[in-house]
Amino acid sequence: MGGPDVRPVVILADDDEAITSNLAPFLDRAGFTVHVAADGNAALELVERLDPDGCVLDVLMPGPDGREVLRRLRRGGRWLPVVLLTQVGESAERAIALDEGADDYLNKPFDPYELLARLRAVLRRARPGRRPLSASPTLRAGDLRMDRISRRAWLRDAELVLTPKAMLLLDYLLTHPDELMTRERLLEVLWGFDFPVGTRAVDNRIAELRRALGDDPARPEWIATVPGQGYRFVARVDDAR
């Protein structure tokens, strides 16, 4: 992205006109130049023609669906930030969304302000011309190393023993460093939906991660508590190789 007065160009791909006709002006007023695509082919064509700063893709679309569009973009070496609009909350679906190199995802029906926040975050994190962390198979943060394909992690030479949910949480934190993660957001990452109560479930998993990492919450090297709000992964993250 250029200076402050340059409006980021974003593709919004969804086949439901009721959604695009409402979301496009919303994003436009929020400072984006929005181009709407009604199906997967149109989205691919717009990316090719406009070289946009980011992309919002609905998963269910005629032609190549959101997931297929994302795969084709990544295969073609296009690393622009992509937010997937997913339909189901199942954990498999979420894991796939991130495995395929989406920078983030939102479950419908989402709060439009949440989309705005996600979009701004992925654009800020974007590394022009470079593969995003979320599309990297291996990540490194200091002495911590993670193989995202096999879902294994090591601290120095010792492999971390974590529950599947804690591993999922670590993966999400590593691919979204330096970003304020509310407990609600992390709960959604873990469970695919928000529970009316029980954000403690998040605190418990964070505690598990901190124990495994030997992190002191008072002087965090990895996971910082943002009082009253949530957590932030504070270590610098990079591709392992």
Added chain:
Amino acid sequence: MTRPARGVVLAVLAPLLAGAVLGVILQAADPRIRLYLAASPSLVAIAAGLLGTAAVAIVVLARRRAMSAAAVAAAAASAAAIRQVAEEAARDRLRFFMRLDHELKNPLTAIRAGLANIEQGGGMALASAGTVAALASVSVQADRIARLVSDLRKLADLETQQIEMAPVDVTGLLDEVAEAVAEIPAARERIIRVTVPRAPWPLPPVEGDRDLLFIAVQNLVANAVKFSAPGDTVEVRASEDSDELLLEVADTGAGIPADEIGQVWQELARGRAARSLPGTGIGLALVRVIVVRHGGQVAIRSRDGQGTVVGIRLPVPDRARIAPDVATLRQGRDTPGMAAV
């Protein structure tokens, strides 16, 4: 037909008829409820009736000494067929929830985006007080539908998703539930007691997903607080019962009228007393699904005006149980008074 034979036929058919009648009643229920439940609960009720019929049939048949091997085989075959019907009905219900969820998601997303548009466009500053109020109301109602959809989705998800099984320390879990419930403002005006046995040995761990079990118990305690008044008592009790762990949440609250208690475990069931209170009527259905997925059982007893007790039974894995002979030895060694230390 001889008199006893007629009795047997009646006993066998009664649950089926009851199920069918319940199905018809559900089908004819309030159209608002029907909109969400469609035909599925009636199918479930009929299937439950069929299952009941099978159970009674098997018991009746088993009692008849002269029962032939062929009859046993036939009973088993029909029980299997009936189980299949029940499973199919459950799958139908799940598919229906998923379709409903799917069909409502896009319109809801569009409504929310539309409202955000109006708000962001500065239209609100120019609008009359009436328009502002109307838009605020639309926004609240859209959120309410979204909550309902996501709650139903949650249930459907929980019925199918893999459950992470690990030993769960129930004592710690209950302590945490008590802490979480204490944060509900109304809880300060209730007397909340948590009773967990520590002697002669602590509760054995159960196998399960700690987060889900937390949500189940938390829901029950929050319900007890919600349906009671200042000064009422809420008790959370845990005990070990041979190969099971029993958790009870009891309150001296409003209780549930006799004509409503049969429906409390169903999705979207909301009693008359709950109409004025916030909620989607998903809490107890969620508890039921979580407990059943953990191989347990739920039960509810209530007296209108006196209070309610909900019980959860969870299996204790063999290896976590203390063998009775070890227990005997330990009791023999303990001197009176020592157990309290």
